[in-house]
Amino acid sequence: MKTILITGANGQLGRALTVLFEKKNDVELYLTDVVSEGAIHALDITNEHDVHELVQRVTPYAIINCAALTNVDGCEKELDLAYRINAIGPRNLAIAAKETGAKLVHISTDYVFSGDGNEPYTEFDAPAPKSAYGKTKLEGERFVQQLAERYFIIRTAWLYGDGKNFVKTMLRLSETRDEVSVVCDQIGSPTSTRVLADIIDTLIWTENYGLYHGTCEGICSWADFTEEIFRLAGKSTKVNHITSKQYSEMNPAAADRPAYSVLDNYMLKQKLNYVCDDWKTAIAEYMNNIPE
């Protein structure tokens, strides 16, 4: 029996991993989040002492860090909190993982890149984040690389699953609106938590440590993505394509986001011959069974 410790277990990815690993007879889950709820124990990853104490006690086979401050605009306003959760939290986990010999899976983001190019980014491209969220997540990656030994860093993008996300927001808006305005000049790869959980389940049992990009195949804009969501949901809501400039005029507090943050899953393909589902397949699967 192998124990897997999940942080941020009540978030979108944490829930998808819980569903996946609960089906396995040889895995015991130790679920944690900043607030305890049901089977989830309290663990604030920013608290070095608590992280150390818990990891020493549980001695997990692997720690999967799903905890983060994911509100991109919120990170601009709460930079200190963002550094504590997105950078110092992973630092604490990296130290504890090294002390106990646990593997560490840490999740990062396409927003570590500037998005100023027009070619997919591989793991070899230099990050240059524009937003506070991207900057703090990049520092989290760096701490993990510096302080952990047996780690997997997986950069993902445009994540949706069981929790608050873009898909649900658009579906909610379509209930009351005949049209929605959505940005058409930011290009990326929407990725379901089911797809990302499967990547983690593939890597975690191997010794193929290092940095990975893990997103669905294929690319689209947020506006294209919204049109596909409405098509699958049978909604007639019109999608007005707007530019990022128009969006930020309407929402002055919005963080600067990369225009082209497509990730090439180069290392997954090279090391594991692993190819992810296309984003259209993944969103169709999700829309067939949307979590409440």
Ligand SMILES: NC(=O)c1ccc[n+]([C@@H]2O[C@H](COP(=O)([O-])OP(=O)(O)OC[C@H]3O[C@@H](n4cnc5c(N)ncnc54)[C@H](OP(=O)(O)O)[C@@H]3O)[C@@H](O)[C@H]2O)c1
């Ligand atoms: N969502 C995306 O579009 C996206 C895109 C690219 C990469 N990612 C990355 O993917 C990972 C998973 O994202 P997600 O969408 O599943 O995130 P999420 O749904 O926002 O879940 C994050 C969880 O972490 C918890 N948390 C916050 N501060 C904590 C702390 N100090 N200690 C312990 N737990 C804490 C949150 O609790 P509260 O809700 O109570 O704060 C929440 O339950 C993150 O690393 C994120 O940066 C996400």
